[in-house]
Amino acid sequence: MKNLILLTSLAFMAFSSNGQDWESVEIKTTKVAGNVFMLEGRGGNIGVLVGEDGVMIVDNQYAPLADKIKAAIKALSPKSIKYVVNTHWHFDHAGGNVEFGKDGSIIIAHDNVRTRVSTDQFMAFQQNKVEASPKIAWPIVTFSDDLTYYFNEEEIMIHHAPPAHTDGDAVVYFKRANVIHMGDTFVRYGYPFVDISAGGSVNGMIANLNEVLTMINDDTKVIPGHGQLSTKSDIIEFRDVLTDIRDQVKKSIEKGKALDEILSSGITKKYDKKWDGAFIKTKDFLTFAYQDLVK
Numbered sequence: 001m002k003n004l005i006l007l008t009s010l011a012f013m014a015f016s017s018n019g020q021d022w023e024s025v026e027i028k029t030t031k032v033a034g035n036v037f038m039l040e041g042r043g044g045n046i047g048v049l050v051g052e053d054g055v056m057i058v059d060n061q062y063a064p065l066a067d068k069i070k071a072a073i074k075a076l077s078p079k080s081i082k083y084v085v086n087t088h089w090h091f092d093h094a095g096g097n098v099e100f101g102k103d104g105s106i107i108i109a110h111d112n113v114r115t116r117v118s119t120d121q122f123m124a125f126q127q128n129k130v131e132a133s134p135k136i137a138w139p140i141v142t143f144s145d146d147l148t149y150y151f152n153e154e155e156i157m158i159h160h161a162p163p164a165h166t167d168g169d170a171v172v173y174f175k176r177a178n179v180i181h182m183g184d185t186f187v188r189y190g191y192p193f194v195d196i197s198a199g200g201s202v203n204g205m206i207a208n209l210n211e212v213l214t215m216i217n218d219d220t221k222v223i224p225g226h227g228q229l230s231t232k233s234d235i236i237e238f239r240d241v242l243t244d245i246r247d248q249v250k251k252s253i254e255k256g257k258a259l260d261e262i263l264s265s266g267i268t269k270k271y272d273k274k275w276d277g278a279f280i281k282t283k284d285f286l287t288f289a290y291q292d293l294v295k
């Protein structure tokens with residue numbers, strides 16, 4: 001488990017660095033349910049829906065992996081990749097847009113994803129400047145709230161989360177297969193990254209989890225943004241941890257506590273053994289909560 005957490009986070013932190021060893025990355029395919037599959041390589045998990053009408057994918061990792069990802073998809077279906085959905089703009093999820101866009105796939109994402117991939121961005125947490133993508137990588141169908149696709153006998157609900165991991169998150173629910181792709185609004189590497197500088201919010205993250213919990217059921221298969229296939233009960237646990245910590249940070253702020261005092265107050269003690277991760281440390285998550293609540 002620790003290894004998995006480390007790998008996932010290293011992959012994420014490598015985000016925009018060059019000179020990565022892409023050659024060694026292998027794409028692993030897992031059947032999730034019905035005609036929905038999950039691909040893992042480096043970066044965020046990819047959801048794949050195959051069928052008579054063609055292929056739809058949710059997220060696409062990094063551009064240098066596009067050939068390997070396309071090969072893995074070809075092994076599932078000979079049909080063309082008609083739709084590419086982005087759960088958000090981060091490059092470990094949407095970096096492949098440039099390659100899938102060149103093939104003529106229709107890229108679908110929230111309005112704010114188009115805004116962010118088409119302009120230079122600065123990620124304050126990593127102190128990382130991300131340059132605008134070429135136009136071919138921009139979403140050409142955008143939505144402000146929800147969007148429903150009828151494709152391959154599936155009803156696919158693309159639901160915009162309130163500002164959560166970023167300000168342009170979407171969760172993608174394949175209703176018939178009963179599979180949901182959560183993007184980075186739900187991850188398995190420990191405390192989550194909340195990209196406050198891209199409009200993310202801990203409060204919104206919790207609100208989104210509560211919304212999702214009304215949409216899914218005990219049989220739903222959950223594809224997290226990073227990490228292993230999960231279930232509704234994993235989302236409930238994640239929601240409960242985030243909610244408790246958010247509430248305690250809120251109380252501390254109301255008592256006039258400064259961030260330094262909150263960081264040393266031990267309010268997350270009972271969670272840290274399991275949730276303090278290689279990528280997001282306890283102090284990072286407490287800082288996200290603090291920044292969100294005082295803004």
Ligand SMILES: [Zn+2]
Nearest residue numbers: 088090165184
């Ligand atoms: Zn992300």
